[in-house]
Amino acid sequence: MTQFGRTVRELRERLRQEDARFSLRQVAKRVGIEPAYLSKIERGDVAPPSEATTLRLAEELDADPDWFLALAGKVSSDLQEIIRRRPELFAELIRQLREAPDDAILRVVREVRDGDW
Amino acid sequence: MTQFGRTVRELRERLRQEDARFSLRQVAKRVGIEPAYLSKIERGDVAPPSEATTLRLAEELDADPDWFLALAGKVSSDLQEIIRRRPELFAELIRQLREAPDDAILRVVREVRDGDW
DNA sequence: ACGAGTGTGTAGTATATACGACACATGACA
DNA sequence: TGTCATGTGTCGTATATACTACACACTCGT
Numbered sequence: 001m002t003q004f005g006r007t008v009r010e011l012r013e014r015l016r017q018e019d020a021r022f023s024l025r026q027v028a029k030r031v032g033i034e035p036a037y038l039s040k041i042e043r044g045d046v047a048p049p050s051e052a053t054t055l056r057l058a059e060e061l062d063a064d065p066d067w068f069l070a071l072a073g074k075v076s077s078d079l080q081e082i083i084r085r086r087p088e089l090f091a092e093l094i095r096q097l098r099e100a101p102d103d104a105i106l107r108v109v110r111e112v113r114d115g116d117w
Numbered sequence: 118m119t120q121f122g123r124t125v126r127e128l129r130e131r132l133r134q135e136d137a138r139f140s141l142r143q144v145a146k147r148v149g150i151e152p153a154y155l156s157k158i159e160r161g162d163v164a165p166p167s168e169a170t171t172l173r174l175a176e177e178l179d180a181d182p183d184w185f186l187a188l189a190g191k192v193s194s195d196l197q198e199i200i201r202r203r204p205e206l207f208a209e210l211i212r213q214l215r216e217a218p219d220d221a222i223l224r225v226v227r228e229v230r231d232g233d234w
Numbered sequence: 235a236c237g238a239g240t241g242t243g244t245a246g247t248a249t250a251t252a253c254g255a256c257a258c259a260t261g262a263c264a
Numbered sequence: 265t266g267t268c269a270t271g272t273g274t275c276g277t278a279t280a281t282a283c284t285a286c287a288c289a290c291t292c293g294t
Contacts, residue, residue: 023271025271033253036254036255036256036272036273037253039271039273046251046252047250047251049251049253050251066205066208070201070204074201075192075197076208078212079208079212080192082212084192085187086219087181087186087187087192088181088184089222089223090196090214091183093225093229096226097199098199100229104232105210106206108210108229112213112217112221140239140240141240143239150283151284151285153241153243153285155241156241156243157242157243160242163281164282166283167281
């Protein structure tokens with residue numbers, strides 16, 4: 001599972017082509033971790049970092065937080081909390097949607113957004 | 118957060134009134150953990166156990182697995198995997214439903230179940 | 235009185251998580 | 265030819281997770 005690492009590296013290198021401030025060291029500094037650690041993360045030498053660090057990285061690299069957490073093998077703790085408040089309800093809903101096509105889920109999202117409960 | 122422990126104890130004591138096989142020791146044995154450990158769990162002396170152990174406990178005590186995991190502060194790993202496959206879609210859906218009343222979510226569940234995508 | 239079963243207190247442990255510190259080699263630039 | 269910045273290799277560590285092992289005190293039936 002070095003998918004996360006490869007993605008971080010690709011995003012960073014891409015940004016770097018137009019902005020030299022996206023060197024590994026400088027990104028690490030802004031994110032608040034050691035360069036050596038970021039290096040290992042990018043090469044999949046260590047497991048993906050904590051949720052907090054992953055989120056700071058996502059912001060730095062302008063990536064979607066939930067997507068980034070997913071690449072890191074995690075699910076946002078705020079989503080988990082929502083589920084934990086009504087576990088049976090959400091469990092059933094999510095399992096129902098396991099095989100549903102993207103646009104079916106999107107329809108549900110829109111419907112809920114416009115819904116008048 | 119001894120909510121999990123208290124619930125385990127209550128469920129077990131209740132079952133015990135009609136079946137002496139639900140002593141702490143015997144339940145621990147069937148679940149595959151040490152009695153001392155289960156004792157600490159029930160009194161909130163330690164954090165709730167792992168997902169696997171929590172699920173075996175839920176089955177033993179005839180409790181809903183997702184509800185039990187929630188009490189233990191967790192979200193089923195299979196739900197997490199479903200979310201991780203399409204993180205942005207599910208994140209939006211779940212956040213939309215954060216404040217929705219139960220019956221609104223139930224309507225969505227039914228609708229999806231009967232849906233023809 | 236004693237053996238079986240009960241719950242619990244104390245101590246210890248293996249593994250995972252999430253990093254930091256420091257040194258090193260390389261390449262570009264003045 | 266220094267020096268500056270780059271990425272990386274090695275080693276160590278604090279904290280959390282998820283338990284086990286063993287001994288103890290109590291109670292209940294025989």
